[in-house]
Structure formats: C-alpha cells, structure tokens
Amino acid sequence: MELSDFVIIPAGAHHIGYAQQICDEMAESAKARGTGIARRSPEYVANKMKEGKAVIALHRDGTWAGFCYIETWSHGDFVANSGLVVSPKFRKAGLAKAIKKRIFDLSREKYPKAKIFGLTTGLAVMKINSDLGYEPVTYSELTQDEEFWKGCQSCVNYDILTMKERKNCMCTAMLWDPVEKEKELRERIEMKAKAKERLKQITKKSSLLKRIEAKLWKSTKKMVTTIITRYPKPI
C-alpha cells in the first residue's frame, strides 16, 4: 500500500454518498479509543462536502479511505480541522498526515487570517500538528465561542473540563497562529540578511588584508634586492 494508491482532494457534492460510512467510522473509532467526540450526523458531513469545507481520501478503486473537515469559530477568527478519520485497513501509511496537510492548505486558502487550532488526546494527531508548525497552548488561547465548547459535551471527559472551569482537560490544545508565523518568517529573513551582510564585510576585510600582504611582500622583496645590490657578498 503506497500513498500514490490514493487521491486526496477537497470533497464536493458528488461525495455525499460516503457521508454515512464516514460517520459510522468516526463513531466506531471513538468507541474503540474510549473517548468521546463531537458527534456529527451524515447530514452535517454532507453539508461540509457541499460547502467545499472537507477533504476526502479515496483509494484508486473508489473505496473511501479518509476524511477531515473545516469548522470556523468566533466569526471566522478561528478554524479547526476536525473529524480526522482514516479507514482501519488503510492506517499507518501516511494517509492522515497527507489529509491533514491538504485540509491545512485548504483552510489557509479559505481563511488566511484565521488561527488554526486543534484539541486532541491522540499522539498521531499531535505529531502531525507539530510537523505542520502548530504549537501547544493553554485553552485560554483557543476560541471562546460557546458553540465550540458545546461540542465537548459528548466527550467522556466533559466532567473534568467543567470541573477545571475550561482551563484544561485531557486534550492537548495546539495552535497555528498566522501572525506569529509571519513574525517568525520576518525574523528569519532579517537574520539571513544580517548573516549575509556580515559575510560580505568579512570577505571585504579579507581581500583588503590580501592586498596589504601583497604590498608588504613586494616592498620587502625590493628592500632585499637593494641590500644585495649595495652590499654584495665578500668573496
């Protein structure tokens, strides 16, 4: 099984036939992990497909392989790439990683100013998010949109979240902030420019030293020739 056996594309209305299977697999996987999820209906998933806010992975024979969708919160200031699921028979082949990259790019295209975040207990998702440049943050840095937090009500750990007054829970919060990333990029460009300037100065200094050395060598040679001519060796 190779990644090249799959297509990973933004989902459209022609994919709604897969919605039921996707929801069934999301529920099965959550049950197997012993965690809760923000439960989504096939209608909800189908709508995401119609709105172009989802990515689907299909095997080249047409079998459904994976899925993820975009949700927006706080009037589009925050975006979450939710509901990541890969069909059990296609796991551990890099599909989740590829789907997350595609949905991340789609989120950036659609909502370039939004902060992209995730809440997860899954090591695989933490690894993938980290590779994409997400940073671990406290819950206070996530959307405070009540609708988002309502999604946690179907999680087995909801009591913990409530007890901790939504400050933390079992999930790790991760965030990709476009403003922070732009700042980091600007700093990297500035550092590169400074290093280039320093190298230019060093090169300039070294060529000046070379010229001084050549001049000194020339005058020393001239002096030695004069001494030899003036004071020939006694026979």
Ligand SMILES: CC(C)(COP(=O)(O)OP(=O)(O)OC[C@H]1O[C@@H](n2cnc3c(N)ncnc32)[C@H](O)[C@@H]1OP(=O)(O)O)[C@@H](O)C(=O)NCCC(=O)NCCS
């Ligand atoms: C989690 C899930 C999406 C991973 O899908 P996948 O296609 O097998 O993942 P990938 O092959 O792309 O692996 C990505 C990385 O995670 C690691 N990984 C995959 N499954 C893992 C697991 N169960 N435990 C720990 N690490 C795991 C891989 O080794 C890889 O790491 P690497 O880049 O360092 O090699 C899949 O197991 C799944 O659908 N699970 C049920 C639903 C779920 O848990 N969704 C996440 C909700 S937050």
